[in-house]
Amino acid sequence: MFVEGDVRDIGTCKKAVQGCAYVLHQAAIGSVPRSIDNPLRTNDNNVNGFLNVLVAARDEKVKRMVYAASSSTYGDLAEMPKVEDRIGMPLSPYAVSKYVNELYAHVFALNYGMQLVGLRYFNVFGKNQDPNGAYAAVIPKFIEMMKKGVSPTVYGDGTQSRDFTHVSNVLLMNELALFSEDERVLNTVFNTACGQNTSLLELFEMIKEQLLTKDAGFDKLELKFETERLGDVKHSQASIEKAYQILGYKPVTKIRDGIRELVGEL
Ligand SMILES: NC(=O)c1ccc[n+]([C@@H]2O[C@H](COP(=O)([O-])OP(=O)(O)OC[C@H]3O[C@@H](n4cnc5c(N)ncnc54)[C@H](O)[C@@H]3O)[C@@H](O)[C@H]2O)c1
DSSP: OOOOOOTTOHHHHHHHHTTOSEEEEOOOOOOHHHHHHOHHHHHIIIIIHHHHHHHHHHHTTOSEEEEEEEGGGGTTOOOSSBOTTOOOOOOSHHHHHHHHHHHHHHHHHHHHOOOEEEEEEOSEEOTTOOOOSTTOOHHHHHHHHHHTTOOOEEESSSOOEEOOEEHHHHHHHHHHHHHOOOGGGTTEEEEESOSOOEEHHHHHHHHHHHHHTTOGGGGGOOOEEEOOOTTOOSBOOBOOHHIIIIIOOOOSSOHHHHHHHHHOOO
């Protein structure tokens, strides 16, 4: 059964999870800058919506729920790579909302005996990601612009780095977390990443390199620079050791292969 609806409506959530043994919860308003522009909307969807899904899953006796948490929860912690049990202070309303998800999952597991697993996604990218608008993610945005021969803009000096994670790795983590029989998987969080960091300068070069295999004219592409954005963390790289030890996770697609796939045919 396909139910289209809003997680802010508890009735819809109950209908959606009725009779389900497993729930994979992804719905949220993404983007750090969007949450700074409109914190009420982010909180309403990401916190109230999440709580509704939890209550519905509890009432409908769902066996296990895996939910999308976020690397933004590491906040201002400078230490790298990020290890699950050490976080900093959040830097945006979005980060607060995703951390609150983890806290609610913790108390629902404690009080209602639910099986809940959080996956802290790190900068996910893949096919069909929206390249348009002020809140677009950097990879689809850069590729779309560069394919058209337009030089993309970076906020800051471009040395900021991310653990860009192809969506195939995220799918694998969801599957492993959902079906693992290891007790250590329950009521905890896992970094969902590649364990590798790439600066925006490197990302730009990687995309350009792929484009140059199609047409030498892309050589004139250059990065443009603008002032840094509020709420952005400087560097982000995950330790994927916990996911490897408990779930046997190994990334299936590295950034360069993911970029090659996305640049694809011109
Ligand atoms: N993309 C990333 O890099 C990244 C990183 C960390 C965490 N996450 C988390 O992963 C999940 C998926 O993110 P995404 O990047 O695919 O974002 P997305 O915006 O592409 O997808 C989110 C989906 O949630 C839906 N949604 C939003 N509010 C809703 C509501 N009230 N009711 C029902 N549906 C609603 C949207 O319509 C959209 O289809 C989110 O929970 C996000 O916070 C994503």
